[in-house]
Amino acid sequence: MPEKRGSAFYALAAFFALFVLFLYGPTLTILVLSFQGPEGGLTFPLQGLSLHWYRVLWEGVGVVDIWAAFRRSLRLSLVVMVLTTVIALAAGYAYRRRFRGQDLLFHLTIASLIVPSIVVSLGIALQFRLIDDGVKALGEALEIGWVAENFATTMGLFTSGLGAHLTWTLPFGLLIMFAVFNRFPGELEEAGRDLGGSPRQVFLHVVLPIIAPSLIGVALFGFTLSWDEIARSSQALGDLNTLPLELQGLTTTVTTPEIYALGTLTTGVSALVIGLAFASFALWRRYRARRA
Amino acid sequence: MSSSPPEAAASTGRAALLQAAPLALVLAGFFVLPLLATAVVSFWDYTEYSLVPAVTLRNYREMFEGCLTFGPDWPCTTVRTYLSTLKFCLLVWGFTLVIGFTVAYFLAFHLRSDTTRTALFLLCTAPFLTSNVIRMISWIPLLGREGAVNRSLIALKITDQPLDWLLFSDFSVVLAFVHLYTLFVTVPVFNSLMRIDRRLIEAARDAGASGWQILWHVIIPLARPGIVIGSIFVIVLVMGDFVTIGVMGGQQIASVGKVIQVQMSYLQFPAAAAQAVVLLALVLLIIVALTRAVDIRREL
Numbered sequence: 371m372p373e374k375r376g377s378a379f380y381a382l383a384a385f386f387a388l389f390v391l392f393l394y395g396p397t398l399t400i401l402v403l404s405f406q407g408p409e410g411g412l413t414f415p416l417q418g419l420s421l422h423w424y425r426v427l428w429e430g431v432g433v434v435d436i437w438a439a440f441r442r443s444l445r446l447s448l449v450v451m452v453l454t455t456v457i458a459l460a461a462g463y464a465y466r467r468r469f470r471g472q473d474l475l476f477h478l479t480i481a482s483l484i485v486p487s488i489v490v491s492l493g494i495a496l497q498f499r500l501i502d503d504g505v506k507a508l509g510e511a512l513e514i515g516w517v518a519e520n521f522a523t524t525m526g527l528f529t530s531g532l533g534a535h536l537t538w539t540l541p542f543g544l545l546i547m548f549a550v551f552n553r554f555p556g557e558l559e560e561a562g563r564d565l566g567g568s569p570r571q572v573f574l575h576v577v578l579p580i581i582a583p584s585l586i587g588v589a590l591f592g593f594t595l596s597w598d599e600i601a602r603s604s605q606a607l608g609d610l611n612t613l614p615l616e617l618q619g620l621t622t623t624v625t626t627p628e629i630y631a632l633g634t635l636t637t638g639v640s641a642l643v644i645g646l647a648f649a650s651f652a653l654w655r656r657y658r659a660r661r662a
Numbered sequence: 663m664s665s666s667p668p669e670a671a672a673s674t675g676r677a678a679l680l681q682a683a684p685l686a687l688v689l690a691g692f693f694v695l696p697l698l699a700t701a702v703v704s705f706w707d708y709t710e711y712s713l714v715p716a717v718t719l720r721n722y723r724e725m726f727e728g729c730l731t732f733g734p735d736w737p738c739t740t741v742r743t744y745l746s747t748l749k750f751c752l753l754v755w756g757f758t759l760v761i762g763f764t765v766a767y768f769l770a771f772h773l774r775s776d777t778t779r780t781a782l783f784l785l786c787t788a789p790f791l792t793s794n795v796i797r798m799i800s801w802i803p804l805l806g807r808e809g810a811v812n813r814s815l816i817a818l819k820i821t822d823q824p825l826d827w828l829l830f831s832d833f834s835v836v837l838a839f840v841h842l843y844t845l846f847v848t849v850p851v852f853n854s855l856m857r858i859d860r861r862l863i864e865a866a867r868d869a870g871a872s873g874w875q876i877l878w879h880v881i882i883p884l885a886r887p888g889i890v891i892g893s894i895f896v897i898v899l900v901m902g903d904f905v906t907i908g909v910m911g912g913q914q915i916a917s918v919g920k921v922i923q924v925q926m927s928y929l930q931f932p933a934a935a936a937q938a939v940v941l942l943a944l945v946l947l948i949i950v951a952l953t954r955a956v957d958i959r960r961e962l
Contacts, residue, residue, distance in 0.1 A: 378772070378873065379772050382764065382767070382768040382772055383768065383772070385764055385765075385768065386765060386768045386769075386782070389761065389765050389786075389844075390785060390786070392841065393786065393789050393841070394789070395804075396797065396800030396801050396804060396841070397789070397792070397796070397797060397800050399800055399803050399804060399810075400796070400799065400800045400803065403803055411808075412802060412803060412806065412808075413802075413803045413806055413808045413809050413810065414803060414809075414810055414813070456684075457684045457685050457688065458685070460681040460682070460684060460685070461681060461682045461684070461685035463678075463681055464677075464678040464679070464680075464681035464682035465678075465682075466678075467675065467677075467678040468675065468678070469675050469678035469679045469682055470675070470679060471679075471682075471686070472682070475682055475685065475686055475689070478686075478689045478693065478694065479685065479689065481693070482689055482693045484894060484895070484898050484945075484949065485693075485697070485898075485942060485945070486898060486899075486901060486902020486919065486941060486942070486945060487902055488902045488903075488904055488919040488922050488923065488938070488941075489697070489700065489902060489922075489938045489941060489942050490692075490693065490696060490697075492696075492700060492922060492926060492934055492935065492938050493693075493695075493696025493697050493699055493700040493938070494692060494696045495926065495931075496696065496699045496700055496703050496931055496935060497695055497696045497699040499713070499931065500699060500703075500713075503713070530692075533688065533691060533692030534692065536688050536692060537688070537689070537692050537693050540685060540688060540689070544685065569677065590791070591791070594791035594792070595791075597793075598791075598792065598793040598794060598795075600794065600795065600905050601902070601903075601904070601905055601919075604904075604905075604923065605923075605926050614793055614794075614795055617793070617795050617796070618795050618905060618908075618909065621795065621798075621799055621909050622913060629799060630799075633793070633795075633796040633799060633800070636792075636793050636796055637792050637793065637796055640791055640792045640793065641792070643791075644788060644791055
């Protein structure tokens with residue numbers, strides 16, 4: 371807007387720079403401190419540089435099997451990522467036309483985003499507890515031996531846990547799809563239809579190629595939001611915890627830079643996924659440009 | 663064409679319904695039913711190891727025990743917890759609003775190139791995709807008794823004792839919240855600011871308005887939807903929090919979310935459910951008060 375950079379610009383730019391420092395500074399601090407020497411502690415100064423704490427981490431943190439949690443989280447996040455992308459895409463596309471209950475569904479989605487996570491988590495835990503009680507009662511009534519002997523709970527990573535994560539990732543997915551379709555050139559769809567394309571063909575050959583890069587964004591949100599989720603998982607996972615929950619537990623017990631190594635590693639996975647998303651985005655654009 | 667227009671409309675309506683169905687099913691199964699279960703169970707009784715499906719007001723009565731008699735014990739635990747949580751809400755809301763707006767304003771109005779704008783916007787939002795807990799523990803090496811801040815303060819002779827209130831305190835809780843949630847204000851406000859017709863600002867300037875007048879009378883009113891959406895996010899996130907207050911408060915500070923979590927760990931499910939119902943009711947009241955009809959869909 372301003373023709374000449376005024377003092378307001380420099381004041382705001384300085385404020386912005388401080389804000390970025392505030393955002394990234396602390397994380398960079400633990401990145402540096404994770405390479406602390408074996409004698410070093412949780413704070414500066416650095417007592418030499420080493421990979422010592424990564425080695426300790428590799429061998430496992432005390433009683434917690436951190437690598438099992440790591441693998442669990444990775445599996446769950448990948449499933450959440452795929453489901454979020456597919457479900458949000460389908461629902462977002464549905465909103466290009468009118469359907470019964472569209473306002474209700476939209477308000478439910480927004481509600482799912484803004485109802486406090488602890489309430490959602492508690493609700494899912496209660497629901498599955500009631501289902502468990504139902505299964506046990508049914509097993510007793512019908513005298514099914516398997517239920518009495520083997521049945522423990524229906525709660526788990528890919529039942530209640532997956533559902534809890536989807537209530538968090540899907541609203542973001544749908545909102546991104548809205549933003550995408552609001553800017554979508556509708557004439558192209560019409561042209562496709564006028565040329566005799568079936569709804570399926572129009573979707574596959576017109577719509578999908580145009581919105582593909584945005585789907586990378588939805589997938590990115592799906593993965594990272596699930597990878598770091600704590601509040602909604604907290605009550606809804608059953609016995610086995612995800613990585614962030616284990617990490618949260620470790621904050622009170624671990625007093626060595628090992629926790630920084632774990633933190634750096636976890637952030638590294640997020641950074642890697644963000645990087646992959648941007649790389650695929652760039653590749654996609656190059657591919658389109660070459661074809662055009 | 664094979665089908666007449668009404669038939670075609672009906673069939674695309676059906677197709678749309680099918681496409682929306684997975685989302686509807688997930689929300690029905692993992693959001694609506696759980697909330698209903700919570701509401702129902704909040705009226706149930708319980709023993710040490712099981713739920714007793716008999717309608718009772720016990721959970722609500724116990725929750726508000728002593729809250730209505732203004733004796734020497736007032737405020738009761740529940741009211742105290744809510745007041746403490748609301749205090750964090752107000753503080754965090756204030757800080758995130760001012761910082762988030764300033765950042766969004768800089769991005770929207772003071773950058774000439776769209777590429778720079780996009781790059782800086784992504785720079786501000788990328789931390790959202792990393793772990794909250796890790797961003798919290800990142801403050802430990804800075805704020806601890808032996809931390810960088812205390813060392814610097816002592817080295818500069820500003821204090822001779824390390825400051826205790828930097829970490830595991832109200833201060834560190836608010837700091838971490840602001841650190842985590844400012845972008846929930848920045849993003850929707852930025853979105854609103856980018857939609858403002860720049861000619862309005864030209865017009866205001868031509869009419870002789872000063873920079874502050876333009877900000878106060880033109881930009882902020884037009885940014886209202888973004889401000890409201892951001893405020894809802896921040897307030898709701900803080901109201902229901904137990905992770906940040908737990909980690910940054912050294913597990914010593916009470917919050918509504920923490921009460922629910924503790925009751926869950928003692929298997930007092932109906933009591934936790936009653937807490938959740940009251941929390942949800944309060945949050946909804948706040949949201950209704952804040953919105954008065956901002957159509958979120960038009961803001962995207």
